[in-house]
Amino acid sequence: MANSLAFPLLVTLVLAALATSVHRRLPPRLATRFVTVALVLVALASIPTALVVAIAFLAHVPVVGFGFTWCAQAMGLHGSVPAWLGVPVVALVVLGAARTLKLLRQYRLLRLDESRPIHVAHSHRPYAVTLPGRAGQIVMSTALVDLLDDDERDIVVAHERAHARYRHDRYLLTAELAAAALPPLRTLALRVTYSIERWADEAAAAVCGDRQLVAITLGKVALQSNPATVAGFSGLGVAARMGALLQPPVPNLRQAQLVGLWSSLAVVAGFSLYQLHHLERLLTALCPH
Amino acid sequence: MGRRPDGALENDVLRVLWADGGRLLPGEINDRLDAGYAYTSVATILTRLQAKGLVVRTPSGRAFAYQAAVDEPDLAVRRISELLDSSSDRAQVLSRFVAGLPAREAKAIKALLDRTASERDKR
Numbered sequence: 009m010a011n012s013l014a015f016p017l018l019v020t021l022v023l024a025a026l027a028t029s030v031h032r033r034l035p036p037r038l039a040t041r042f043v044t045v046a047l048v049l050v051a052l053a054s055i056p057t058a059l060v061v062a063i064a065f066l067a068h069v070p071v072v073g074f075g076f077t078w079c080a081q082a083m084g085l086h087g088s089v090p091a092w093l094g095v096p097v098v099a100l101v102v103l104g105a106a107r108t109l110k111l112l113r114q115y116r117l118l119r120l121d122e123s124r125p126i127h128v129a130h131s132h133r134p135y136a137v138t139l140p141g142r143a144g145q146i147v148m149s150t151a152l153v154d155l156l157d158d159d160e161r162d163i164v165v166a167h168e169r170a171h172a173r174y175r176h177d178r179y180l181l182t183a184e185l186a187a188a189a190l191p192p193l194r195t196l197a198l199r200v201t202y203s204i205e206r207w208a209d210e211a212a213a214a215v216c217g218d219r220q221l222v223a224i225t226l227g228k229v230a231l232q233s234n235p236a237t238v239a240g241f242s243g244l245g246v247a248a249r250m251g252a253l254l255q256p257p258v259p260n261l262r263q264a265q266l267v268g269l270w271s272s273l274a275v276v277a278g279f280s281l282y283q284l285h286h287l288e289r290l291l292t293a294l295c296p297h
Numbered sequence: 298m299g300r301r302p303d304g305a306l307e308n309d310v311l312r313v314l315w316a317d318g319g320r321l322l323p324g325e326i327n328d329r330l331d332a333g334y335a336y337t338s339v340a341t342i343l344t345r346l347q348a349k350g351l352v353v354r355t356p357s358g359r360a361f362a363y364q365a366a367v368d369e370p371d372l373a374v375r376r377i378s379e380l381l382d383s384s385s386d387r388a389q390v391l392s393r394f395v396a397g398l399p400a401r402e403a404k405a406i407k408a409l410l411d412r413t414a415s416e417r418d419k420r
Contacts, residue, residue, distance in 0.1 A: 115390045117304065118380075120373045129378040136394040137377055145370065147377050152394075164394050171392040184389045204392065220413055227410040230395045231403060246395055247405035254413065 014093075017057050020279040024050045024196060027272040031199050032248075034269075035258050036206035037174075043203055044179050046273055047196040051186040053280035055104075058190060062101045065094025100190070107188040115181060120145050126165065128153060134232045136164045140181065144172020155232055160225040163212045167222075170211030176204045202244040209249055210257070223253035306334070310342050311351065311365060311372065320355060320362035 024046040031039040068089070089097075119141035126146045134152035139145040146168045153161065171177070179200055187197035209226070213219040230246040252258075261269065313329045314321060321329075327339045343363050346352040351372065354361040367375070377391070398406075 111389060113305065117308065117376055118373055118390060120370055122370050124370050127374045129374060131378055131381065133381060135381050137381065137391045139373060139377065140390055143370075145373065147374055149378075149381070167394055168392070176392050177390070180392055181390060188389075208392070220417065224410060224413055226395060227406045227413075230398050230406050231410075233395050233398050245399065245402050247402050247409060250406065250409045254409065 014057075014061075016279050016283045017054055020050055020053045020276055020283060021192065023272075023276045023279065027269075027276060028196060028199055030269070031203055032252070033258060034203075035260055036203050036210055038261070039203035040176075040179055040200060040207055042269065042273070043196060043199045044182055046276060047183060047186050047193060047200060049273065049276050049280045050196065051190065051193060053283035054193070055186075055189055057283055058097055058101050058104070061089055061093065061097045065089035065091075065098060104189040104191075108185060111184055111188045115140055119177075134229055136168055136229075138168045138171040138177070140177035144169070144175075144177075146172065151232075152229065155228065156225065159216065159221065160228070163216055163222050163225045164229070166212035166215040167208045170208040171204070174207065174211075176208065179204055198244050202248070205249055206252060209253060213253065219253045219257070223250040226250050226253070306338070306342050307346060307351075310339065310346065311369075314352065314363065314365040315369060320357070320364045322357060322360055322362050324360075326363070 028043045028046045031043050034042060118139055120139045121142040124143070124145065126148060129147055129149050131149035132151050134149055134155050136146065136148045136152055139147065146165065148164065148168075152164065156164065183197040183200035187194045209222055210219075213222045216222065226246050227250055309330055309332070310326060313326050317329075323336065323340050323343055326343070327334060327336055330339070343352060343354070343361075347354055347363070351365070351367050352363045353366045354363050356362075380391075
């Protein structure tokens with residue numbers, strides 16, 4: 009049983025990772041959408057699967073299992089999940105739920121729908137951020153304002169305005185939620201966040217007309233910012249964004265290439281749907297009409 | 298009902314004050330919260346909010362009446378500053394111009410900056 013659940017899932021994940029590995033060769037707007045769709049497809053397949061495996065395992069644990077037996081029966085899970093698989097998956101599900109709730113709370117505290125001018129906050133750390141929400145409120149720190157000249161400051165503002173205009177907070181929330189719920193999705197989530205930043209970088213470059221200056225501004229701010237404590241070196245950071253800006257812009261895809269690109273996701277979607285049908289019987293049992 | 302994080306309770310109390318717009322006594326706030334908190338926990342939150350400068354209090358009979366000192370957008374902006382000042386990796390839901398910088402990356406960035414600077418000099 010464990011195999012029948014895990015195999016299509018593994019295929020879905022690997023295919024999605026392969027399909028989206030071209031993201032740096034796509035125009036950033038397309039890359040953002042493409043990787044986000046891939047991520048959502050994998051999340052749709054994997055998050056319910058993790059739940060099913062966790063329930064099937066718990067159903068066979070004495071005492072605890074009593075409450076889960078009907079669940080397991082409804083899903084037709086008669087085989088048992090071995091402890092080596094069940095224990096980590098239950099831990100993953102519990103941890104994922106906690107991390108997801110934490111993220112949603114953070115989002116709720118920060119989101120803002122009422123607009124006002126750019127806010128300059130007193131801080132010795134240089135930062136510029138766009139708040140999630142319809143308003144797209146931009147906050148810059150005094151340290152950042154002091155660090156940059158007028159042209160560079162305009163670049164930062166154009167970058168943040170692009171985040172607001174194209175509602176990048178939605179892509180970001182989707183990516184972060186998926187990665188919070190299931191850590192193996194982090195690789196795909198990183199590709200989404202990188203593409204979002206690239207999108208805003210190119211938008212800023214379009215406004216100022218000097219891609220090199222955008223790269224310089226990025227580097228300047230990055231070198232003054234805080235060393236990350238947790239986020240490791242992913243190869244998808246500021247240096248990669250600078251490198252992309254110092255190269256000629258990525259050309260748009262030809263029709264045939266676009267068809268190929270989205271077809272690769274159709275395969276991922278197929279595996280994801282196949283995986284999802286494991287959940288169908290549980291839902292039928294929950295809604296008995 | 299389970300214990301809610303303090304931040305959430307602070308937010309709920311502020312929401313009541315924003316909705317009212319005027320001064321309210323702790324008891325009145327508790328009634329409007331409609332969540333069955335203990336009077337003391339609401340009072341504690343109000344004291345904490347006052348210490349943070351988010352509410353102001355004025356004597357009213359034998360108790361204090363409270364009024365919001367910031368509006369909602371102000372508070373969101375303050376939270377960002379706190380979040381970004383405390384640690385660089387917690388603000389996951391924010392689009393930042395530049396997030397934290399791993400040590401290994403700094404070297405690569407410096408190299409790119411040097412190269413670009415010399416190219417620009419030549420022009």
